[in-house]
Each structure stands twice: as C-alpha cells, then as structure tokens.
Amino acid sequence: ELFSAIADRANHLDQFIQGYASFSKLPAPRLAQHSWEAFFAGLSGQYAFTQYGQMTGQTFVADRAQLEQAMINLLKNAADAAPDSTPEVHLQRLPDGWRIDVMDNGPGMSPAVLENALVPFYSTKRHGTGLGLALTREIIEAHGGRIRLHNRPQAGLCVSLFLAQTDVSNASHSSIPE
Numbered sequence: 001e002l003f004s005a006i007a008d009r010a011n012h013l014d015q016f017i018q019g020y021a022s023f024s025k026l027p028a029p030r031l032a033q034h035s036w037e038a039f040f041a042g043l044s045g046q047y048a049f050t051q052y053g054q055m056t057g058q059t060f061v062a063d064r065a066q067l068e069q070a071m072i073n074l075l076k077n078a079a080d081a082a083p084d085s086t087p088e089v090h091l092q093r094l095p096d097g098w099r100i101d102v103m104d105n106g107p108g109m110s111p112a113v114l115e116n117a118l119v120p121f122y123s124t125k126r127h128g129t130g131l132g133l134a135l136t137r138e139i140i141e142a143h144g145g146r147i148r149l150h151n152r153p154q155a156g157l158c159v160s161l162f163l164a165q166t167d168v169s170n171a172s173h174s175s176i177p178e
Helices: 002-024 036-044 064-081 111-116 132-142
Strands: 032-035 050-052 059-062 088-094 097-103 146-151 157-164
Touching: 032 036, 036 059, 036 064, 036 088, 059 064, 064 097, 064 132, 064 157, 111 146, 132 146, 132 157
Parallel strands: 050 088
Antiparallel strands: 032 059, 088 097, 097 157, 146 157
C-alpha cells in the first residue's frame, strides 16, 4: 500500500513537471487554414462529445495542434465533471470569428472557483495540476481570442472560446482546407 501511494505521488509529480514545462514553453502559433469538419472528426477519436453547429465547408485559421490541445483539456474537464453524461460542443459563426462552447452537466463551479479557474496551478481536483484551463487560456489568447467560463442555468459549466477570423494571407503557413 505504501509503495502504491509513493508510485501515485511520483506519477502525479511527473505529470505536473511535464505540464509545467509545456505551459512555460508555449511556442507562437503556426497558423494555417483548416476545416472545422476535419478538426472535430479528429477530436472525436480522442474524447466522446456531441457536436452542434454547421461545419460543412467552414474553415478557420489557427495552429491546429494547439487548438486541439485546448479542446482536449476542455473535453477532459467536462468528462471529469459529469462522468455519466456526454459533453456538448457547439460551434457558432460570428460576424468577426467563431465561438466554441464546451458544456457539461456537472455541478458547475462556485463563484470562488470561477474566479480562479484560469489561474495557473489552481486546482480543486485531488490529482489536478491546475494547468489545463490555464494552458487553454494561453493558447486561445495567443490566437488573439478569449475564454469565458460560466455556470449553466440548468446545471453544469459552459466554457466559451472566441476565436477571431484571421485572414489566411496573414497566416505564417497556409494550407489547403482539409
């Protein structure tokens, strides 16, 4: 039992150090044009979620790997908050960009937790590092966007990502939509 506890603690510290290293060395986004349909298809292979919104033929400009990491963080949190339900992802076209809402049916967050949730190393989870939401914020802000968290009226949490529509000609590297 003692060795199991030590192994768990060592694993937690290793994850923390790896997360800290990733957080402290976030490279500048390598922007390219991507298809929303292909992006969400790739995510669905990693986490179960129900998606809403018209994606067919729609493209966005971002660093796909970074945006994928941000979404994985949010989907993991949503799945942890309500293990018996499937998170929802809503994509909405705005006049000047995109809004992605990731919603769960968990207990939501207290006002104190909502206030600190995006602060690096703040976690309410026993084995949490407090880096997932902070890294997501860093990624979204590096893309010129913003993140907002709020409790849903019926139950659960909604994390909203706002991404500005970037012209592909401004991207450091462009590609054909997938």
